[in-house]
Amino acid sequence: MLTALLLIWPVAAALLLHFVRGSAARALAFGASLVELVLAIYAAFQFQTDYSLPHFELDYAWLASAGIHFHIGMDGLSLLLVLLTAFLVPLILLASFRHEYENPSVFYALVLFMQSGLIGVFVALDAFVFYFFWEVALIPIYFLAGVWGGERRVQVTLKFFIYTVVGSLLMLAGFVYLYYMTGATGAARSSDLSAFYNLNLSTEEQSWVFLLIFAAFAIKMPLFPLHSWQPDTYAEAPAPATMLLSGIMLKMGIYGTLRWLMPVVPLGVSRWVGLIMVLAVIGVIYGALIAIRQRDMKRLIAFSSLSHVGLMIAGMFSLTAVGLQGTVIQMLAHGVNVVGMFFIADIIERRTGTRQIPELGGLTRATPLLSVTFLVILLGTVALPLTNGFVGEFLLLMGVYQFNPWLGAVAGLTIVFGAVYLLRMFQRVMLGPDSSFSAVIRDLTGAELAVLVPLVVMVFWIGLFPGTFMHISEPAVNKLLVLINR
């Protein structure tokens, strides 16, 4: 029931927002998202010890004649992602307070609606429920980016929408096939996750189904060369939408692969794993090389995210315990870091009116607080030891190395390249010769600190005590690993 409450509460709050106007809307939205965070933390404390089993399940006959159930619940892995979502959404809302959006009640209602869709994806235990929320999460982000976005928003969001919907339709086709195969032995058809786990398909079937379903996940992550929607969308979308997309939504693809793909069609995975590893590592290098060339801060962060996600994909497909654990930790770390990076880029753009790196410089003297928080989050992204990025990337690289030492060595370049383009950005924006903005720029305000301090705390918490989170996800990940290697 708690899971259902986590799903329904943001929607209810979004509907309530319809009745308030102006700045009351964002206060209400922020309050609602804090309640959601409290609920999620309460759920974490209510967890019984075995994190590998789904808790707080709800099973309701949705379309009884077809054997489809509205089945939701959380195990350790789901819980971590629900916590991440519930943690980031209030910060994203708070980060948007400085902006005056037209129709604020609709804007914030869409953000909350999106939160519900995202949580739905992470707690679904039935394939059609998963697909349902997968698409439900897309609609609000489309409107957020398309209505409140930058100048080229119409073409960019149309491309994004069509890209993702084509992917999800292919995924649906894959799910429908699996759903049919559950009835192949004469049993009643079911789209439940456990029924999918019990399927025994031939290698040939599995490799086709793998491609169909992975198409949706690969577009969402995105995996090179399916990334072409990403930099444009990140750059054109309003800051909160970019943070939602990069901080949480791309985790839908990785989570989906972990939960709905690898354990369901393990033979399909081993059939394609070589190709995907190579593509992922190409993505690592490609994203990093393009990021070095970027002059626009937002686009630089977008390509750096592409590079880091490439490493997550590679670590995940190494199919080793360390690789999967690294993926989970890195999902949290990347969510925290990328939201922080986009927020700082947004702060600088709002103060100076530009996000072109060459036009900036020497901001640090007037803004000590901004510089420190920027540096911490940046070092987290670079994966310096003691920060959150280090734990995840170290485990991921170990996983890739176990899979293939050469690939591991190439993927390791991500840290080197990351240091190059990120530190160079910091140097050019914050240090260096004074620009026209250096004297006039204001330091962080209270609300901005309220966003950045929790993020900085998380950078260190995950970096110093990763065990807090790893012991939640470990049993669930090990269970998945058993299914993958069956």
Add this chain to the structure above:
Amino acid sequence: MLSIILLSVSGLANLFLGFLRSNRAILPAVMLVLAAVLAINIFDVDNSSAAIAEWARVDYLRSMLQFDQYARVFTGVIVLTALLLLPFSQKFVQDDNPNLAEFYSIILFSLVGAIMMVSYTNILILFLGIETLSIAMYVLAGSDKSNLRSNEAALKYFLMGSFATGILLFGVALLYGATGTFDLTQMGTAIRALPAADATLTPMMYIGILLMLIGIGFKISAAPFHFWTPDVYEGAPTVFTGFMSTVVKTAGVAGFFKLLVVAFGGDTIPFWLPTLTTMLVLTLLIGNVGAVAQKSAKRMLAYSSISHAGYLLLALVALRTGALSASAIFFYSLAYSLATVAAFGVLQLVYNQRQREDYDGLNGLARTNPLLALAMTISMLSLAGIPLTAGFFGKFQLFNAAAQEHYIGLIVFAVVMSAIGIYYYLRPIIAMYMKPAEEGAEAPVPVTLLQSAVLVVLMGLTVLLGVLPGLLDGVLNAQQ
């Protein structure tokens, strides 16, 4: 049967309302009648498994009409659609049209035809139903007498329609010649026995079946018999276009399904299945690709209605699944009708004010009329089959029925076509939300309270069925 009697009598009575000085009473009176008919049908729906299995046989007119669960359910869809569409015809009230009573009477009579098409057990009744509906439609298509395009639409529809009727009737005659009966069940038995019994009559029967497929294909605008659709839909007054693409299509597909299952079922299926499959592929292809190229929202909806005929044909191709197909057609036609009524209703209201039907005519509607824009958005998402709307579960059930019969190739094709659909269904949304209103069109479109209420009902039902599809589960099929 009560539905048909009530609608016919009130249609006649309605003609006399034209003598009243004020036209204002007519629309409420007609809506009241429709609500009553709807209530009758809903109360008659019997969810017990026995009733579903037997299809609760109640015969009328010496077994020429049969009001079973199937007929009641589809009558419900048809009458509900008409009821929700009528409020958008209010423009004619404001125009003080002297023929107002006649319009509504024609609509009531056309519904009688539609109900006959879903409750027949005799091919003559099917033919009568199709004709009653079609003739009413010819008149309604041309009801905007001062508009040249409306006249063109009516003439085109009439010429093409009569041609199709001729082909259909030819088919009926040949089948009668081959089997010696008009009764659906007896004809089915005779057709299945014929190839073994009498080789000389068999070709006549096969030609009869093909001609009937063509005739009905015309009526539901399936390719390659769709050429009249875009022009007629574009020329006819928008409300009646909505009527044509919902009521006519629902009745046509439901009647077609019954014909195929009862009369052309069993061993006859392999004969016509390739024809129908070809029609399906062509219909989906032409409907979706044609819609992409359109500049007018109304014309896009015309092509989209062709493509939805294609999706519905999936259930006909998978008719061996019986109740599963029937229930898929029911859910899909309801979802499609709700969405289409909202789309055409909004288009009609916008047209009343701005005199435009192209995409740019919708620009900035989100700012001037948030309710209309939201209704249009939900309707487009439902037509595109995005979750959270009824359209998703409608498509899912159709694909489900087809998958049961292992038409994996057809499903993949239909999925690809739905992906194309996303592109053109987003265009009205982009125009409404992401473009500013054109100069001179910044004023809100006037909407009456009744129209707003109906739009809210349409949105509510679409989302409700999209979230809780189980509500209609078990109406035409047994629970698992």
